Amino acid sequence: MSRTRTNPFKPSAGHLPPTLIGRDIILSDFEEGLDNGSGAPGRLMRVTGARGVGKTVMLTEFRRIAEQRGWQTLSETASSGMTQRLIDSMQPQKGNFSLSFEPSVSVMNIGGSLGGLHYERSRMPLTLRQAMSTRLDELERHGNGLLITIDEAQAADRDDMVSIATAIQHLTSENRNLAFVFAGLPSMTSRWLNDDVMTFLRRAQPERLGDVPLSEVSQALTSTFRETGVELDGEPLQIATEATAGYPFMIQLVGYHIWRIAIRNHNVDESFTVSVNEAEAGVRDALSRLGDTVHGPELDGLSPIDRTYLLAMAQDDGPSSTSTIAERMGKDVKYAGIYRMRLIEAQVIEDRGYGKVDFAIPYLREYLREHAAYIRMTTES
Numbered sequence: 462m463s464r465t466r467t468n469p470f471k472p473s474a475g476h477l478p479p480t481l482i483g484r485d486i487i488l489s490d491f492e493e494g495l496d497n498g499s500g501a502p503g504r505l506m507r508v509t510g511a512r513g514v515g516k517t518v519m520l521t522e523f524r525r526i527a528e529q530r531g532w533q534t535l536s537e538t539a540s541s542g543m544t545q546r547l548i549d550s551m552q553p554q555k556g557n558f559s560l561s562f563e564p565s566v567s568v569m570n571i572g573g574s575l576g577g578l579h580y581e582r583s584r585m586p587l588t589l590r591q592a593m594s595t596r597l598d599e600l601e602r603h604g605n606g607l608l609i610t611i612d613e614a615q616a617a618d619r620d621d622m623v624s625i626a627t628a629i630q631h632l633t634s635e636n637r638n639l640a641f642v643f644a645g646l647p648s649m650t651s652r653w654l655n656d657d658v659m660t661f662l663r664r665a666q667p668e669r670l671g672d673v674p675l676s677e678v679s680q681a682l683t684s685t686f687r688e689t690g691v692e693l694d695g696e697p698l699q700i701a702t703e704a705t706a707g708y709p710f711m712i713q714l715v716g717y718h719i720w721r722i723a724i725r726n727h728n729v730d731e732s733f734t735v736s737v738n739e740a741e742a743g744v745r746d747a748l749s750r751l752g753d754t755v756h757g758p759e760l761d762g763l764s765p766i767d768r769t770y771l772l773a774m775a776q777d778d779g780p781s782s783t784s785t786i787a788e789r790m791g792k793d794v795k796y797a798g799i800y801r802m803r804l805i806e807a808q809v810i811e812d813r814g815y816g817k818v819d820f821a822i823p824y825l826r827e828y829l830r831e832h833a834a835y836i837r838m839t840t841e842s
Contacts (some may be wrong), residue, residue, distance in 0.1 A: 466502045471715035480681045482670040482675030499636040508644035508672035511808040513710030513755045514643040527608040534608045539617035544624045551592040590628040606638030615649035630661040672707030690732045697740035704744040706823035719743030756828040765840040770800045775829035780817040
């Protein structure tokens with residue numbers, strides 16, 4: 462039997478991994494929401510987590526589940542003009558009269574290559590609620606529904622979020638066959654859920670994505686390698702599993718680079734077992750890419766004092782005392798505590814109890830140490 466020799470791991474944003482692990486409960490909640498009808502908790506959901514924990518992947522999987530049930534899905538990444546793009550995506554396609562919107566008035570325009578007169582139907586601008594309601598009218602006639610997903614919601618314009626929240630609230634109260642999931646960094650929670658105009662979104666079921674148990678990581682790596690005729694077990698499997706730290710993006714990076722290196726060293730037509738050297742080399746390559754794709758962008762999005770706090774933490778080999786961090790920063794504990802809470806809310810660090818904190822993002826300590834001089838220079842400039 463021929464085997465595929467295409468790398469099964471996909472360490473790029475939004476791509477579904479070969480096996481989606483550690484998310485069974487969330488997926489089950491969403492499926493039950495679709496199946497249980499309007500008002501079910503899983504139909505209104507917010508997904509938060511740090512970079513690299515798989516928020517975009519979850520939205521992709523939600524859309525796949527909905528589409529299997531015959532639903533229409535619309536996806537957006539938050540940026541200026543998001544509401545109008547959603548409205549445009551629900552406009553009827555040319556020639557599709559079954560989804561036509563009611564025109565308002567007839568106007569006579571001058572046009573045509575010969576300057577002749579012709580008549581044209583013009584339409585009043587639709588609101589998002591109107592566009593969604595009209596689309597749902599058509600979908601519900603066939604027993605289907607509409608799923609809208611918003612990614613990177615922390616970056617949305619307030620006007621867009623107000624428009625979306627208002628439309629979703631009204632249509633939900635009308636028991637329409639609708640589901641809405643928005644995802645983003647933890648900062649979106651304080652930004653949008655505390656807005657008086659968007660109190661409706663507070664009722665969204667919260668799902669916080671975290672690390673995957675290493676036992677599940679080990680099983681997933683073993684089965685994924687084996688499906689391509691490559692064995693990963695014993696010490697090489699232990700090296701790979703522990704290197705991921707259960708971090709979803711790192712699972713893909715480690716798998717991708719170990720598989721890539723191993724396949725180069727063997728006859729592609731034969732089965733083989735990954736060696737210790739190949740596993741270690743793959744982990745080194747994965748760590749390099751993790752810094753470029755996760756650590757760097759994460760630090761870029763933080764304030765200079767946030768970065769100073771993290772540099773002070775990085776001097777410790779394990780959990781850091783908050784009083785020691787303040788001393789290293791040259792500030793009092795109360796001042797440093799403001800940034801401690803900011804970084805905890807952003808899921809960059811985590812509370813370890815008894816006045817201690819530690820890094821929540823794997824290998825961030827090592828990255829900060831390696832790039833400390835450059836980070837200080839850019840922080841002070």
